[in-house]
Amino acid sequence: EAGVVQSPRYKIIEKKQPVAFWCNPISGHNTLYWYRQNLGQGPELLIRYENEEAVDDSQLPKDRFSAERLKGVDSTLKIQPAELGDSAVYLCASSGGGQRYNEQFFGPGTRLTVL
Amino acid sequence: GNSVTQMEGPVTLSEEAFLTINCTYTATGYPSLFWYVQYPGEGLQLLLKATKADDKGSNKGFEATYRKETTSFHLEKGSVQVSDSAVYFCALPSGAGSYQLTFGKGTKLSVIP
Numbered sequence A: 001e002a003g004v005v006q007s008p009r010y011k012i013i014e015k016k017q018p019v020a021f022w023c024n025p026i027s028g029h030n031t032l033y034w035y036r037q038n039l040g041q042g043p044e045l046l047i048r049y050e051n052e053e054a055v056d057d058s059q060l061p062k063d064r065f066s067a068e069r070l071k072g073v074d075s076t077l078k079i080q081p082a083e084l085g086d087s088a089v090y091l092c093a094s095s096g097g098g099q100r101y102n103e104q105f106f107g108p109g110t111r112l113t114v115l
Numbered sequence B: 001g002n003s004v005t006q007m008e009g010p011v012t013l014s015e016e017a018f019l020t021i022n023c024t025y026t027a028t029g030y031p032s033l034f035w036y037v038q039y040p041g042e043g044l045q046l047l048l049k050a051t052k053a054d055d056k057g058s059n060k061g062f063e064a065t066y067r068k069e070t071t072s073f074h075l076e077k078g079s080v081q082v083s084d085s086a087v088y089f090c091a092l093p094s095g096a097g098s099y100q101l102t103f104g105k106g107t108k109l110s111v112i113p
Helices: none
Strands: A005-007 A010-013 A019-024 A031-037 A044-050 A053-056 A065-068 A075-079 A088-095 A110-114 B003-006 B011-014 B019-021 B023-026 B033-038 B044-050 B056-059 B062-065 B075-077 B086-094 B100-103 B107-112
Touching: A005 A088, A010 A019, A019 A088, A019 A110, A031 A075, A044 A065, A044 A075, A044 B100, A075 A088, B003 B086, B003 B100, B011 B019, B019 B107, B023 B033, B023 B086, B033 B062, B044 B062
Parallel strands: A010 A110, B011 B107
Antiparallel strands: A005 A019, A019 A075, A031 A044, A031 A088, A044 A053, A065 A075, A088 A110, B003 B023, B019 B075, B033 B044, B033 B086, B044 B056, B056 B062, B062 B075, B086 B100, B086 B107
16 A cells, blocks of 8 residues: 655755645545644644545644645645745645544655755 | 643663653543654654553554553653664644644654664
8 A cells, every 4th residue: 555645855945935745645545634844843733634625724824825635635735935934844644534533644744945 | 732741852772772752641531642753754654552541552562551640651662773763753632623643842762783
């Protein structure tokens, strides 16, 4: 079974530039999460999707961040414009339903560096 | 809301040494508890979990027991290997519906030959 796929793995941009990250969850997983992990910290949730609906985006900085999951499978997270403080690892995770809904499977992440 | 406090690192051990990484939690009710591991350059992987009080999760020689009396979920391994070098995160569900995971800050373990 393929795991969560993310691309790109690394991205270096200058501040004020836009950037986008892509995620393909595990097949059949309806729930998709985007987390941000700052250096030396644990991941923090940005947004959660149930199928194509964003059911929890309370921690997403909506002035510059946006996300979409148009067909309930792949998802894209965008930052426009990027700031120096956005440098972090952006992790995508997915989970199935039923009793194991808390068990989240993570992708390798995209390491963003904003110069 | 639910939260975890995790022992700060880094922790450096010699191969075959005993490992303990402390984790305590604050929660409403008795949520599932998790340990995730992050190897260099990789995403987080679920290491083990416990779903109710007194449960013991185990995997790859690691163990953790869900202790409601002390609100703890300490990670242990009897004999660490160089390949165990990684960052370890304690986590529990939080937020509306408990779908979100709240993580500790992570403990970096380095095992030297």
